[in-house]
Amino acid sequence: MLYPEQTATRTLEDLSGMWKFKAETGKVDPEKPLTDTVWMAVPASFNDQTMNTQLRNHLGYFWYETIFNVPADQLKKRNVLRFGSVTQSCQVYLNGQEVAHHVGGFTPFEADVSHHLRAGKNDLKVRVSNLLDNDTIPTADLKKDEQGHYHMQTRFDFYNYAGIHRRVRLYTTNRTYIDHIAVNYDVEGAKTTVRPEINVRGNYDHAQLRILDEEGKVVATGDSLQADMNIADTHRWQPLHAYLYELEVNVYNQESDLLDSYTQEFGVRTIAVKNDRFLINGKPFYFKGFGRHEDSLAHGKGENMPLVNMDYQIMKWMGANSFRTSHYPYCEEAMRQADREGLVVIDECPAVGIFETFNVTLGGNGDFKHGNTWDHLNTMANHKRAIKEMVERDHDHPSVVMWSVANEPASHENGAHEYFKEIIDYTRQQDPQKRPITMVNIMMANADKDLVGDLLDVICLNRYYGWYVDFNNLQQAQSDLKAELEKWHQKLPGKPIVFTEFGADTKAGLHSILRMPYSEEYQLDYYKANFAVFDQCDYVQGEQLWNFADFATDAGMIRIGGENLKGVFTRDRQPKEVVEFLRHRWLKMDK
Numbered sequence: 001m002l003y004p005e006q007t008a009t010r011t012l013e014d015l016s017g018m019w020k021f022k023a024e025t026g027k028v029d030p031e032k033p034l035t036d037t038v039w040m041a042v043p044a045s046f047n048d049q050t051m052n053t054q055l056r057n058h059l060g061y062f063w064y065e066t067i068f069n070v071p072a073d074q075l076k077k078r079n080v081l082r083f084g085s086v087t088q089s090c091q092v093y094l095n096g097q098e099v100a101h102h103v104g105g106f107t108p109f110e111a112d113v114s115h116h117l118r119a120g121k122n123d124l125k126v127r128v129s130n131l132l133d134n135d136t137i138p139t140a141d142l143k144k145d146e147q148g149h150y151h152m153q154t155r156f157d158f159y160n161y162a163g164i165h166r167r168v169r170l171y172t173t174n175r176t177y178i179d180h181i182a183v184n185y186d187v188e189g190a191k192t193t194v195r196p197e198i199n200v201r202g203n204y205d206h207a208q209l210r211i212l213d214e215e216g217k218v219v220a221t222g223d224s225l226q227a228d229m230n231i232a233d234t235h236r237w238q239p240l241h242a243y244l245y246e247l248e249v250n251v252y253n254q255e256s257d258l259l260d261s262y263t264q265e266f267g268v269r270t271i272a273v274k275n276d277r278f279l280i281n282g283k284p285f286y287f288k289g290f291g292r293h294e295d296s297l298a299h300g301k302g303e304n305m306p307l308v309n310m311d312y313q314i315m316k317w318m319g320a321n322s323f324r325t326s327h328y329p330y331c332e333e334a335m336r337q338a339d340r341e342g343l344v345v346i347d348e349c350p351a352v353g354i355f356e357t358f359n360v361t362l363g364g365n366g367d368f369k370h371g372n373t374w375d376h377l378n379t380m381a382n383h384k385r386a387i388k389e390m391v392e393r394d395h396d397h398p399s400v401v402m403w404s405v406a407n408e409p410a411s412h413e414n415g416a417h418e419y420f421k422e423i424i425d426y427t428r429q430q431d432p433q434k435r436p437i438t439m440v441n442i443m444m445a446n447a448d449k450d451l452v453g454d455l456l457d458v459i460c461l462n463r464y465y466g467w468y469v470d471f472n473n474l475q476q477a478q479s480d481l482k483a484e485l486e487k488w489h490q491k492l493p494g495k496p497i498v499f500t501e502f503g504a505d506t507k508a509g510l511h512s513i514l515r516m517p518y519s520e521e522y523q524l525d526y527y528k529a530n531f532a533v534f535d536q537c538d539y540v541q542g543e544q545l546w547n548f549a550d551f552a553t554d555a556g557m558i559r560i561g562g563e564n565l566k567g568v569f570t571r572d573r574q575p576k577e578v579v580e581f582l583r584h585r586w587l588k589m590d591k
């Protein structure tokens, strides 16, 4: 699915703005106007926009409605309605008729609405659900009581924000249109052979391809959709030194009228994993950065590009070079911006919580009963769909160097190997660039117990020695961490190990002369202790801290004020004490 752009042949209209909204408490007729509504900004989560806690916490279904106008001339074109994402699932009604439905809260979907659109006023309604269960991605334990009320316990540690989270757009094309582009290429030294894969729907006579460099200079051309094109003197996309080319595709009829035109950005870089190293353009790359969340005041999980831009600038100022899209694909605009900033991305699908007995808010991460995840949860179909949609959306982003197929699944329970063999083979098939694949490992699935590591290109560990384990005992934490690392390295020699999470909850402004947990001093000591171990292990090839900033969670005994406080910044981006130290470490690091 192409990113929606206005071009010489396509128009684009953004339907975002103030929509009407209500929770579904009785039957709603999509053919009639919604009644008893409140105003809701789109795109954004609905949860934090009202002062109504009942609405904030409602489980079930919600309705959005907007009226928009279409000029009569536009009906001659093919009209497509496109949602950047709706969380968690939805049905879309245009003028009373269902035109689309989608399951999965973090990837785009679209529908050809040419036959449903009217000249003048159109009524668009979206019925959104925030429910998750044992089959969905992410997962939750869902029950419905006799009164018809839902009760849901999510198996992840972030607030289950919901709504129309990303932009809603209406775009037009001609009846002949470019449907898919993948800019595949082979690199040999300075020479790049671009072998694009392009699908066009409808009749056309001939096509023309051009590759333009950053100055707009044409560096290669092709006279058919199948043409191979050579860039003689390639400017590589490098971490923190981005370079983007454009592939311009034009499709014509016999009279050489332009039927469709679309331009796709791409970057040229190679990725390989060899001898404990993650290589970008043949050079070892050490991941310095963070796990993040799409999470902010009032927007919730809704698109917030000013904040994304600010976060990227803060990261670069600190000497970070990368982040993971924990725990779901981020909005398309954020991915495009990572390409431009040269930030390196581990792109994670929303498979978080495939662990039957995971429950973070009650007892903490250490409190697990043995579960039977791979018999009781039935996520395979939704997991594959989520991967397909993520890879289809993101395969041309040079910033994306690795796929993460899950965060902290029960990779130590029987059935995990079979499940992930199928998921990883499937992911590899989907990706035209055949990037490395990882899965993020949870602490109790340690080197002795994990059943999946052999399937992965890179071992990614979330470890909390000094927090959930060895709490307030950093010396013990260091020796336990070191012992575990050595086991992983013995078990899977040659595979680089990247820390994708490690951190300690820290209440900004809390100071302690005794350097007690939750204080800014403890967070600083915690990171110093962990780094000291990483620096002794040559096969450790990355450190992504948990988390960039404090973020919203369910209320819980260890989630003060409904926030996870492991940010090195507060939720409003004020630095905790550790930031200066990190900045110093990363800026001078040459590993």
Ligand code: BDP
Residues within 6 Å of the ligand: 156, 157, 158, 360, 365, 407, 408, 462, 501, 546, 564, 566
């Ligand atoms: C891990 C999860 C992450 C949590 C973190 C924590 O991957 O989502 O927020 O631990 O407990 O279990 O802070």
